Every structure is written in structure tokens, then in C-alpha cells.
Amino acid sequence: MHLRSLVALAGGCVMLCAAGARSGAQNQAPFTIRRPPDGARVRGKVRIQVPLASIPAGGYVAYSIDGRFRVALAPTAEQRAKAKRGDTFDFVWDTKEPVKEPGQVGERPPADGEHTVSASLYVPRPGAAGGSELKQTSSVRLRVNNRIAESTGPVSLRYRFRDGLRRDYVRTGELKLVGGLSGGGRGAGEVEVSGLRSKLEMSVEDIYSSGDAMLRNRLAQLSLRYGGQETSIPSDQLPGGVYRQVSPLGRVEYQNRSGSLDQFAASGVNVVATVELPVLRSSPVSIGDSWQTPNVSLEIPGMAEADQPKVTVTSKFEGLEWEGGYPTAKIVETYDSTKSALNKKELQVGPYLLTDPQVKFTREVYIAYEYGTLVKVVRRLEVTGKSGAAQGAPVMGGAGMSGGTAPGMSSMMGMSGGMSMPGGLMPGGLMPGGMTAPGGSTAPMPSMGSAGLMPGGMTAPGGSSMPGGLFPGSGRARGGRTSRMGSMAGASSMMGPMGGMRLPGTGSMAGMRGPMTGGTTGPTQLTLRATTVTEIAPNVAQERGGRPGS
16 A cells, blocks of 8 residues: 555656646747748748747847847737747738838838848846846748749739629728928827728629629628727628629629718728729730729728719739739829829818828739739828818827817817717717717717727816717816826816817827917928728638639
């Protein structure tokens, strides 16, 4: 019996030692770029993986490409809590994302060829001084191979439809205030105005003898973002399907209703329920060919579909590239209003009314020419113009900021007389319940959820209740007291005349109406930049020998 106990005890010790060894191996993994290996050929989005267990608590990893810093990332508490032996901590390097390099005019993606990716581990510095120190760096040389070298000769680009086929797309977008110069000659940083994320479904319902197809488009998911606060729209508040008869060249021959949700326009985002297929050239194209494509919508953020300017763009077949796992033909469409007049004296871009606008438009289109599939569309729009002190949302100025009301609104959060939102600036009840502004008038807003777009409440001067708000947090502003929203400089009403909110990173006071605080009341030149990416979902079905499905 004594011998059996000793054997059992010895076996337990062996198991404990093995478990301890596994735990030690998990918590003390060496820091190194595990994948991809040195010398690998890569394209598209590349996962740079290091062992999660090699990053101690409080540590982070800084990544550089060709010696230039890109980003620093730290594991989340959730990642650590769920970590298993062998788990990796990943940074995704998009080898096609444009970046600005030293001495380079504008942004462009990394060139094909060899690039060095470095990951540097920083750990907490011992002692009371705090801070972090570099512990170790790991590097790999990777050969980017996005372009397809072989020449196929002239390519006939067509959309190909198969009865019953469904394709899912992800659409993301953002509108940013790049900044401008005030009368004081000082600029401002880049500030996001609004953004969106959505999922679109496109299914082939019928095929005609002409080659046309009846497509059903459906907006399956939608999240909107204002001031860094993101809200998901409930699926039962999204519109039903949009039916379109589309030709193999992408021309819409019939549509049962609009695919644009214009009620969101004043918010500064373009919400659409359809996958827009760029119109293709009818004749075969060779690499380097250029042609004119008429009637292309500029998709100005915040402008209703019927009011969108339609222009003729210059299209160019740039070459063949890998995109999303497909061999694709890359077409770049460009438009510049300084070379071809827009004939618009004013443009409403989101909440900003710009006079004498200049517009630059670029659209990159990736077509999987073997399958007739739209893989990705990247649209970049830049609008520069002058904005008066009382037009649009808060505007970057010199030492201060000036703003006004959104289009059609007589007041905004604290102007005497209440709040007017004709047309539903926040459609579908993005703010829960109603809002009572000083003066007693109430703007009813159907509830979209307990949180709404604006968590927390806000008490305006005079005690009027605002159960929600365009900005997170709550507070009471009276006579210049500080609230969680920032400093209110003697606000006579919530975000009213001469009052304002201190925006993060600006040090400027944003009045919703009236003169700038420490700035100028003259027109301010602004630049607004909108970027929208529509790409096929990565989980599409595989077909034709394991290649991505169309």
C-alpha cells in the first residue's frame, strides 16, 4: 500500500511538473515574428504574427515598415483572458493601403518588391519612474507581389450573373474635416465628422435572354458613427429589398425604387441599400487604355440622390492586380473640377455649406475578369470651399471655432425657441424619446433603443431635459461651469451663442451659432474628405478548383 502511494505521488509530481512546464512555456514564449517567414511572397492584407505569450502585462508592440513607424498595439484584457497555448498577436499590414512617404507628394501604396517589417517589444520600465523600454526587435524581409506580371492582351470586361447566386459586400465610409485656413492664417487638424459600416446583400433573382439580370439588393446591417459614438440601427428599421434590372456592362435598365436613404443625408453620410456596379467599357481594353465614362455620380456626402452632380470621368485600365484573392483588372476613374467645371456655386457637403467649391474625385475599381465579379471599389472625394461662420457644423478656425445649425434647422441644442428637425436629421429615432430645448418646444424623436445615439442625458440652462445628446456624457452648463462635455465659456444656452464645447485635441471653443471665440467671423476655407470602400465579403463560397467564388 505504501509503495502504491509513493508511485501515485511520483506520478502526480510528474503531471504537475508537466503542467508547470506548459504554463511556463505559454507565459515565457520568445518574442519573434512567427509568420510570415523571412523571404515570403505576400500580397493584399498580410497578418504579421508574434506569440501572444511573449508580450508581458503592460507591454506593447510597435510595428515599422522599411524603418518607418506605422502603429503600436497592445493585447486587450479579453485577448489575454481567452489566450490558449500557441495563440498569436496579429497586426494586419495592408500592402495596398496608400501611405505618404518622406519626400513624396501625395499618398501611394507600397511598390511591389522587397520590404522589411519590424516588430519591437516594449515592456514596463522597472522602478517608480514608470514608462516603457525597448526589450527586443524582430524583423522579416517580405516580397510584395500585388501586380500580375503576365499580359493577357485586350480584356473584355463584363459582369456575369448566375441564377440564384448571392454575393455579400461590406461597405465602410467616413467624412473628415481636413481643416482650412481662417483669416488668422492658422490651420487645424483632421477631425472625423461622421462614418458608417454596413453589409449589403446582392442576389440574382432572374436571368434574361439579353444577358441582363434581375438583382435584389438588401441592406442587411447598418451602423452609424457621429463624434466617435457608434450606433447600430435595428434590422427592423432597415428598408426592404431594391430590385434592379442590370446589364452585363453594369447599366441599370430598371429599378423599383431608390436605393439611397436620403433621410440620413443631413447627418453627413450616404446610406445606400444597393451595390453600385461601375459601368464598364463596351469594347475590350488593354493595359494603359483611357476612355471617358459619362453620368457618374460624385456621391457627395449628405446630398440626396436626386441632387447628386453627375459628371464625366476619365477611366484608365491601370493593370492586373491581386485583390481579395482574385486576379482583377484595376480601373481608376478621376475627375477634377478645376479642369472640367462643375458649374455649382454652392455644395452642401454633410452639415457644411461650401461656396465656390473645387472637387477632386477618384474611384478605384477592381473587377475579377475571369469571373465577372465586382471585388472592390475605393472612392475618394475631396471638396474644398469657403464656409461662412453661421453655416454647417463646427468649423475649424484660427484660435477658435465657429459653427451654426444643420441644414433647415432653426436651432441646435439650446438656441432659444427649441429645436427644429424637419426631414428628420436623426431619422428612425437616433435620439431616444424627445428633446426639450430652452424655450419649451419639444422635438419628438421616436425611440430607437434605450441608449440611442447619445448615452447619458444633458441638462440645459433653465433645467430643460435632453435625454440623450449628440455628444456622449452628461452635464449641466451654467455660467461657464465645466461639464463632462468640456468647458462652457459663459454659455447662455447649451452650445448656444458665445458658448461652446472644447473638442479633444483642439483647445478650441465650438459655438453652434454666433462669432468665433478668439477667431474670426469671416468665411473660412475648408477641405472635406470622404472615403468609401465597398468590398466583397471574405467568407464567400469557394468554386472553380478552390478559387474565391463570384
